[in-house]
Amino acid sequence: MFEGRDIISIRDLTKKDIEAILEKSEEMNKLLEQRKTLEIMKGKIMSTLFFEPSTRTRLSFSSAMQRLDGTVIDLGELKASALAKGENLADTIRMAEKYSDVIVIRHPKEGSARFAAEISEKPVINGGDGANQHPTQTLIDLFSIKKFKGKIEGLNVALLGDLKHARVIKSLAYGLALFKVNLILVSPVGLEFEKEIVDELKEKFGTKITQTNDINAGIKNADVLYASRIQKERFADPYEAEKMQNAYKITPDVLEEGKDNLIVMHALPRVDEIDYEVDKTKFAKYFEEAGFGVPVRMAIISLVVQ
C-alpha cells in the first residue's frame, strides 16, 4: 500500500491511508513505551536535506530512523555544502538518491518536495515546503488528537493564529476535513485562511466552518485548540509581524472560558502565543504532541522504505 510512495501533501492521502499510518504509529508508540527497538531499517540510510531551520522535524526524523536501526546522513549547514557554490536542488536530489534509501526534505520554496519526488526514484518525504504543506506534522497532530480525545470524528477543532502563512495549519485543515470535524478558524484580521481553501473544504469535504477574529468566541465550544505562531519569516514587513505577534495570546484565564476538557496543541516553536503558565495546566498537550513525532515518523519510514 505504501512501499516506495512519496509523502508530499496530505491531499495525496485518503482517509484509509491516514488510518493505516495512525495504526502503525500506535504500534510504534507501544514499542517505544516498552523500550523495545525494531531492526527493520538495518542497513538502510536516510538523507535529511534541510534548507530551512528545523529542530523537531530534523531531530525526530533522525531519532525515528535510528530507533528502527537505520542510519542518517545529513546535508549539514548550507554554507558548508555545494549549494553555497550554486548547485541547484535537482542535482542535490540526484546525489541524495544515490546515497540513500529515503530522502527527507525541507525547503523554503513551495512545491520543492513535489519537484524532488519527480526527480528521485527513492521515496521523498516532505518536511515542509514554504507555506504549502507539512504532511508528517499533520499525521502527528491527528495521532495526538486521537490519543487525547479517543476519536477525531465530529470534534470541534479551533485553528488559531497565522492561518495565512502557517503550513502546518493548512495541512492539518485538509487532514481534519477527511474526518468530518467542525472547524473554527480564529485569526487576526489579514491573516485568515485563503478564500480558495475555505471554499474547497466546504465544497469538496462538506466541512462545517465558522470564522472569527475573536479568540474568546473561537474557543468557547472547542474540544481542541490548535495554535500557531505568527510566521515572521514570511512577512515582507517585520514590523507588521511584531504587531500581530501580540494580538493573540493564550493564557490560563482565556482557557478557563472554554470547555473543561479542552486541549491545547501547537506544532512548536511557540513565540508569545501561549503563556508559559499554560504549560502547567491540564489543557497543555503540546510537549506530548512533540514526543509523538518519533513513533509517527517511525511508522511513515517503515511503511515507505522498500
Place this chain on the structure above:
Amino acid sequence: MTEKELLARKIENGTVIDHISAGKGLKVVQIAGLENESKETMILLINVSSKQLGKKDIVKIENRELAREEIDKISLITPEATINIIRNGEVVEKKRLEIPDMIEKILRCPNSNCITNENEPVKTKFLIQKEPLELKCWFCERSFGIEEFKI
C-alpha cells in the same frame, strides 16, 4: 458578413481563429505570433459584428497551423473561439476550442515562491477546473484565476 466587407483579404493557406471574444484578439496575436517571433503575416480584426456574440475579434495567420500548446493557451483566454484550417483557399477543418484538463510548460506560476520560478530544470504543470475556471499548480498547490497569469 462576406470577406469583402471585412476589409481584409482571404488567406490561401493557414489558420483563421474566429469568434474570439471582442478585445481578446490582441492576446491571441501575442500567443500565436509574437511569443514565437513568427515571421508569418498575421491579420487582426477587432470589433467585427457577429450575430452570435454581438462583437468579436478574428485573427488570420498565413501559412501556419497552430501547435497544440498554442491552442490550449488560446482556449484559456477565449474558450468560445473556433479554429479554421485553410488549405488552397478552402476550410478543410473547423474545430471548437476545448479547455484541456491539464496544461504543461507554457504558463508561468503566478506564485513567486513556487519552485517552478527558480533556476531548476522543471516544467510548470496546472490542473484545470473549468466551472469556474481555475488553474491549480501541481507543485505549489495554489489555485489561480486566469487573470492572474501573464498571458
